[in-house]
Amino acid sequence: MACTKKVILVTGGTGLVGQGIKSAAEQNPQPNEEFIFLSSKDADLTSREATKSIFEKHRPTHVIHLAAKVGGLYGNMRANLQFFRINMSINDNVLSVSQEYGVKKVVSCLSTCIFPDKTSYPIDETMIHNGAPHTSNYGYSYAKRMIDVLNKGYNQQHGTNYTAVVPTNVFGPHDNFNLEEGHVMPGLIHKVYKCKENNTPLTVWGTGSARRQFIYSLDLGRLFLWVLREYQETEPIILSVGEEDEISIKTAAELVAKGFDYEGEFVYDTTRSDGQYKKTASNSKLRKYLPEFKFTPIDEAIRATCQWFSEHYKEARV
């Protein structure tokens, strides 16, 4: 019912995706929706008591669950047990407390990195459990997969509408731009910023030919709101641009350079691995629901993110 007040609790609300949802909600507000963006300062979600307290305080009707213990490749590799146990604990607390407080809709956030390591492409929503994930982050991956299994259990037993989304590579303001831990796009942004400052050439790892689907956090935010408001399935939904909008790392680097008006030289360090050439995720389910959805053109999105980074360098996570 359009007039019923919705209180939407967003766990992990201060991160890249949370802030994308915040911007999207501010751009397209609905009068009956109140958003509360939580951070770890508000509650330790590994504690059931703390989780209950925060639910007690806010009495949400809906939850967008983004909070997780995350880390880069090396962080994961060293500590798969911790990534597994902490995330299992957070997810079980959020879902079980949601059910206890009568929350009918929880949208959690998975990731394309949890898919089976050995798989055919493009990957789609039905393939998540079809084999073991990559060994480097199996702890994180299995914990995320268990969200999907829990969603199914809650919906079968309690008639709730708990579901999840699967974004591809997200980028945007408020990302983690740390060169060791961050992902490829924020890494390029941070590097170009520094190269411009120091007037040095940009070193891109690999040949630059690997291709990826990137989704701007603001677009992801808009899609999250649509999922929250309209999507009724238990099975997850991939949120991504289509295969036709995959770009190479070389193109991404060029767009980042344009975003900073950087005109320095590019050097490709081909001793570094490219990683996988393509990891295409199918967005046909999204397109069946929203054939007209327009993603922000990537050059615009990258430019806006570069601008944000320049303006907020001091507070950015570097």
Add this chain to the structure above:
Amino acid sequence: MENGYQEKVILVTGGSGLVGNGIKYAVENGEQRKGEKWIYATSKDGDLTDLESTRAMFAMFQPTHVIHLAAKVGGLFGNLKANLEFLRKNIIINDNVLRTAHENNVQHVVSCLSTCIFPDKTTYPINETMVHNGPPHDSNYGYSYAKRMIDIMNRGYNQEHGRNYTSVIPTNVFGPEDNFNLEEGHVLPGLIHKVYQAKKEGKPLTVWGTGKPLRQFIYSRDLGRLIVWVLREYKETEPIILSVGEEDETSIKEAAEKVAEAMDFKNGLIFDTTKSDGQYKKTADNAKLRRYLPDFKFTPIGEALKETCDWFVANYETARK
């Protein structure tokens, strides 16, 4: 630190069930070694869904080793209705036991998985490397995923803390102290109970299906001996299937005939072919076990069934049914 003279305390969670009793029998009939103290814990000793209760249990018993059998289990229909509970309760039990074992510096934990957790869509024979290769059968996905996560945690504890936490995968276990309930129990205890009743009522035994499907059955007392071996000798993190080989698969018809023979049942067998057979074969590969123990002798199934039937008849009043 293990040497023959230092006391080992082996805590068996879920110690009063079918498998726990199989271990107990094995220990009390030849497997016990000097300096070993075996404790068979039950739910009366602590609530493993509660961390503090689990910790109290470990503080009380001070185990150096753990065989972890405790779980929320149920038949087909129990699972169908409550996958969420089966998932959450078992995840909590398993996490509590492993973390408390780790906190107490227990180096070796052997947990118990099941062939029912393997991928539903799979090739046969199934082997230990295939556990996570696809979703389990939909009817008990909650139980299955919780059990699979034991293997994930074993890997994590091994990588991060050097622990030797591992697991075994038995095929169809049977024996004394089983659950002989016709609704909830498995096929062999079900046949035993049905023959008992049919004998009393002077009726023939009706077996569901054609009787043709083949299954690998493992006697709980053989399983007990093997689990004790795993506890002492098996160093891998990856699970190990504990089962008779493919050559010893038994058809349901043959199993029914052996039970009838064991119980001196003479009213005849009827096969109700309107009922589903289930899968014809679900062969699990015991090659890994055979590499380690080429000479291990399983109790012949006729003998094992006779012992089980005798136990059931002698303990009918108190048996779980």
